[in-house]
Amino acid sequence: MSKRSALVAALLLVLGLLVARPAEAAAVRIMPLGDSITGSPGCWRALLWNKLQNGGFTGIDMVGTLPAQGCGVPYDGDNEGHGGYLVTNVADQNQLPAWLSATRPDIVMMHFGTNDVWSNKPTATILAAYGKLVDQMRASNPTMKILVAQIIPMNPGTCPECAQRAVALNNAIPGWAASKTTAASPIVVVDQWTGFSTSTDTYDGVHPNDSGNQKMADKWYPALSALLGGAQPSPSPNTSPSTSPSPSPTPSPSPSPGSAGCTATYTITNQWGGGFQGEVTVKNTGAAPTRGWTVTWTFAGGQQVTQAWGGTATQSGAKVTVKNESWNGSLGAGASVTFGFIASWNGSNPAPVPACAAA
Template sequence: MSRVIRRAGVLTSALLAILFALLAAPGAQGAQAAQAADPVRVMALGDSITGSPGCWRSLLWQRLQSAGHTNVDFVGSLSGQSCGLPLFDDNHEGHGGILATTMANQNQLPAWLAAADPDVVLMHLGTNDVWSNQSPATITAAYSKLVGQMRANNPDVTVLVARILPMNASNCGECGQRVVNLNAAIPGWAAGISTAQSPVVVVDQWSGFNTATDTYDGVHPNDAGNVKIAARWYPALVPYLS
């Protein structure tokens, strides 16, 4: 009887050893890793339309959460604009007054990328360049440098780039047409730089946006404008959250 018990004990030990080996196998480890996957890191990159206060980011965050896209981390070196809305992940990289050309020429982006390490970038840049009468070719050249810096930080980065909001500012009468000219150049630029590994996707923030009803000064979005901006980013972003 004792021999049978000892034999059963040996078999039990062997079975446990096999079980532990299976759990330690690459497939099991992969399953465990999948269950604890890192969140998708999303950087909102731009100027005051993105960051001062950039209330569309709160609306976008709330919509993502309510739709079950909870494995998302908004990243960036800036925060602190609550917009009087429910708490949300307020990290971003929206620098008021910044130009895409300045950001590129002064190599400001690499340090922000290194700290935030985004998987997806939501880029609405060019409004201040338009105001400063930079040409579409100059602005898209800056875009190219910025995308190159994003890829140097993360070769698999996805860049969602906006056709920027329209402008109707009393002290920049030509800005409206300059925006039209820049936005006309963005799709061709994006198609030329996009790759399968690192797609550059155009998000049309211009069409259907009314400076009379969706801004408070002809440039910056009001509450209605923020709703429209969030609504345009949402369907473009969701496919890259898996």
């Protein structure tokens, strides 16, 4: 064979291998969005990144126009955490579309509004800014998945009123999210308030220290991993940041006996006048992977599910049935997945005990 023929044969072989190679799945692009709590340096992102990697979520790409700022461990630190920024200014000045265009996220995780609270922006104004940013996210990606945090507590020495203003904002977020969420682009509320102490988890009454960063990472992880469609630990029960008693106390989750190799754990993560947000964690208790799962429960207080994500929900009378989505029905032995929902309640909100059936 001549040298030319050998070269042609080698090139054809290489081309054949390239054509035959299966396409790799695109990484899920995740944008952390917020102010200095997110970006300066926002070391909860480093902890979250490594927690996701250790949990098997390796097909992800953190995106943003800002780079990592240290934190002492290797991690994907791209972010959109702008120190000193107000969410109301970002909305008014239309800054987000350029960031979205540059990074093309599939998921946005937003902890934003601390500086607005500090600046005494009305809660309604902050929520209007949230709404505008969500509209811009959906204009960039109609199926954008959005995690919105109830912000961590704040108690700066120069703003004694800030603590209660943060409570007012956090109490309003679930209702706003319920009115804004859609099936194609769900908004999931992540409670970063509960269990967070400004005296032990911040270094200045506002910004998280090492223990605060760990708590934030631990709160983001279940919500984010549920969107990514894989296993995660059961979330801790969360309560409303309201300083007055809730209409009905949030019960601690109780695992049901389940059936056919799975259990379901029901948790009320937030409650407000006339509505609440819940989560159910499905765990495979069998030795073989599941092909799918179905969770059922019966409400005893006239509650009605109005929105759901991470599962397809139907309700007939008081009975609710939730089936897995196409992407989260397969659970390995011992693995779990969480779906969420928004529901209404009137008078009382007792927690049902769900049953789980696995295929």
